[in-house]
Amino acid sequence: MRIEIEKILCPVDFSECSDHALRYARAFAEAYSSSLALLHVVEMPFMPSYSTAGVPELDFPVDELQRQCRESMDELIERYSDENYDISSDVVIGSPFFEIVRKAKDEEFDLIVLGTHGRSGLKHLIIGSVAEKVVRNAPCPVLSVKHPEHEFVMEVNSD
Numbered sequence: 001m002r003i004e005i006e007k008i009l010c011p012v013d014f015s016e017c018s019d020h021a022l023r024y025a026r027a028f029a030e031a032y033s034s035s036l037a038l039l040h041v042v043e044m045p046f047m048p049s050y051s052t053a054g055v056p057e058l059d060f061p062v063d064e065l066q067r068q069c070r071e072s073m074d075e076l077i078e079r080y081s082d083e084n085y086d087i088s089s090d091v092v093i094g095s096p097f098f099e100i101v102r103k104a105k106d107e108e109f110d111l112i113v114l115g116t117h118g119r120s121g122l123k124h125l126i127i128g129s130v131a132e133k134v135v136r137n138a139p140c141p142v143l144s145v146k147h148p149e150h151e152f153v154m155e156v157n158s159d
Contacts, residue, residue, distance in 0.1 A: 005032040009109040011039045011100050011134075014072055021115035021145040022076075028113065028143075029085040038076060038089040039103055040069050041096040066091055097133035105139045116144040 010025035012018045022038075029036040042065055073089040080087050092099050104112055116131035131144045 005034050005110045007107070007109045007111075008032075008034050008036045009039060009100070009104050009107075009112045010036060011041065011096070011112070011114045011130075012073075012076070013040065013096075013115075014069075015115065017115035017145075017147040019115075020147045021113055024143065024145050025113035026080065026083065026085075028111065029087075030083065033085060034110070035086040035088070037103075037107070037109070038073060038087070039100060040073055040089070040091045041099045042066050042069055042091065042093045043096055044093065062093060066093065096130045097137070100130070100134050101137045101139070109140055111140060112138055112142045114142065114144055116146060 005028060008025055008029055010022055012022060025036055028034060042062065044062065069091045073091055077087055077089050090103070092103075100112065100114070103109070112134060114131055114134060116129060131142075135142045135144060
């Protein structure tokens with residue numbers, strides 16, 4: 001049985017971890033002669049409706065942020081445009097895990113390659129990581145790539 005990978009989706013957030021995952025995505029695209037689509041999701045700040053009583057409306061420069069992200073994506077595309085696969089990019093506004101899963105489903109991607117790093121403690125239990133939510137909900141295989149500098153540390157209680 002041969003695995004066909006024609007379309008790869010690589011979400012990017014312009015972090016070191018994301019850049020490391022992009023290296024893997026590019027290698028897969030090269031090896032499988034796949035197309036590679038980069039996706040950046042501009043996340044809106046969240047404030048529960050009950051917390052806004054008496055608080056002035058937020059003036060969040062979404063258009064400016066989206067423009068800056070588009071410029072960063074254009075730089076990535078230009079940097080890798082001479083490689084032996086098709087590469088494209090998109091910048092959307094929304095919830096990162098939802099937009100990643102939606103795009104993978106709507107455009108029938110064969111593989112998602114995304115960066116992740118360990119997050120622990122109460123924040124992780126309440127919020128969860130984007131990578132974890134993508135793995136659980138994606139319509140296709142997901143390769144989560146850990147940055148080599150983010151070590152997993154397991155503390156063993158000797159009591």
